[in-house]
Amino acid sequence: MVPVGFSGTAPAGRGGAAPRPPRRGGGCAPARPGAPFRADARAVVNAVNDPEDRVLRAAVEGGVPYVDITRWTARMQRAVTVATLLGPTAPVLLSSAWMGGVSSLVAASLAADLGGAEQVEIAVRWDMADRSGADSVEFMDRLGVGFEVVDGGRRRIAGPLTEARTVVIGGAPVRVARIDTPEQFTLPLTLATSTAATRIGFSSPAATRALLALRGTGFFHWAGGERWAPARRALLHSPGEGGTAQLRIDVSHGGRSRTATVTDARGQGHLTAVGAFLGLHRVLGTDGAAPPQGVVFPEQHPDPVAAAARLADHGVRVELDRAGTGAAA
Numbered sequence: 001m002v003p004v005g006f007s008g009t010a011p012a013g014r015g016g017a018a019p020r021p022p023r024r025g026g027g028c029a030p031a032r033p034g035a036p037f038r039a040d041a042r043a044v045v046n047a048v049n050d051p052e053d054r055v056l057r058a059a060v061e062g063g064v065p066y067v068d069i070t071r072w073t074a075r076m077q078r079a080v081t082v083a084t085l086l087g088p089t090a091p092v093l094l095s096s097a098w099m100g101g102v103s104s105l106v107a108a109s110l111a112a113d114l115g116g117a118e119q120v121e122i123a124v125r126w127d128m129a130d131r132s133g134a135d136s137v138e139f140m141d142r143l144g145v146g147f148e149v150v151d152g153g154r155r156r157i158a159g160p161l162t163e164a165r166t167v168v169i170g171g172a173p174v175r176v177a178r179i180d181t182p183e184q185f186t187l188p189l190t191l192a193t194s195t196a197a198t199r200i201g202f203s204s205p206a207a208t209r210a211l212l213a214l215r216g217t218g219f220f221h222w223a224g225g226e227r228w229a230p231a232r233r234a235l236l237h238s239p240g241e242g243g244t245a246q247l248r249i250d251v252s253h254g255g256r257s258r259t260a261t262v263t264d265a266r267g268q269g270h271l272t273a274v275g276a277f278l279g280l281h282r283v284l285g286t287d288g289a290a291p292p293q294g295v296v297f298p299e300q301h302p303d304p305v306a307a308a309a310r311l312a313d314h315g316v317r318v319e320l321d322r323a324g325t326g327a328a329a
Helices: 054-061 073-086 102-115 134-142 183-190 207-217 226-234 268-284 304-314
Strands: 006-008 043-047 067-068 092-094 119-126 147-151 154-158 165-169 172-177 195-202 245-253 255-262 316-320
Touching: 043 054, 043 226, 043 268, 054 067, 054 073, 054 092, 067 268, 073 092, 073 183, 092 268, 102 119, 102 183, 102 245, 102 268, 102 304, 119 165, 119 172, 119 183, 134 226, 147 183, 147 195, 147 255, 165 195, 172 207, 183 195, 195 207, 245 268, 268 304, 304 316
Parallel strands: 006 043, 043 067, 067 092, 119 195
Antiparallel strands: 119 245, 147 154, 165 172, 172 195, 245 255, 255 316
16 A cells, blocks of 8 residues: 555544555655655645645646645645645645634535525634643734635625624533634635634633634734734643534535534544645545546535534534524623
């Protein structure tokens, strides 16, 4: 078997390492920008930040199927441009939507049931007790930067940690506010979504209140440089022994709604790794459908319902509410 390369270390969750295909051979990271890999690879999953696009370029130029789970929106948009200009001959799956593309994949499965997705609302509950690496809170660096969203079919700039509301996630109310995530950019393009919003809240209500208060003081604007990066990230990066990853996805279309609550007792690292694992099968065409061509996003899976159902194979619970109830204002 030709090995699958992992750029960086794939996240591990509580209770053991995340699922991964067999691997043998040498390292897969390129020795210099644009250089070929040092070992033959059947596919590459990029699980660490690649700010200079070295791994992306090497995979595309080498004709190696590629999955990326690390990019915030602006870097993902650049990756689309870089990969497209290089003319990929193997699939390039940019799966940086929340938790390795899980949020987008589940949204697409609900949309398939409804026949479309006019509105997609995603709410994330961040467990303060969860294990996490430094990159997991890199979104803190974006909390002083406005981002483009589609709302009611119109594009506008949204502010981080604004438009707060309370939703019920896993039976408990969670105060959530907007953050910049790639699915808010891709869903209007892929599913013709006229409103796409992702919000985040924390298992500690005090932490949520503190962040919203800091946003109100302008902290994330005047403390936006590299000098303040450790202070920003320290607000949330205090990894514990392990927590539970949860998110809620609401999709509405044609006057009907569907809600899914995704729960992974092994935490966000495991859930992200499961998303990457499903993405790997997608680019290899080993998930029951032919591999895609060119640059794609997770919600473009030809059978998202079947793909989302595979989450259960890895211990991830998806609870469906066909009435779409449970939200609070």
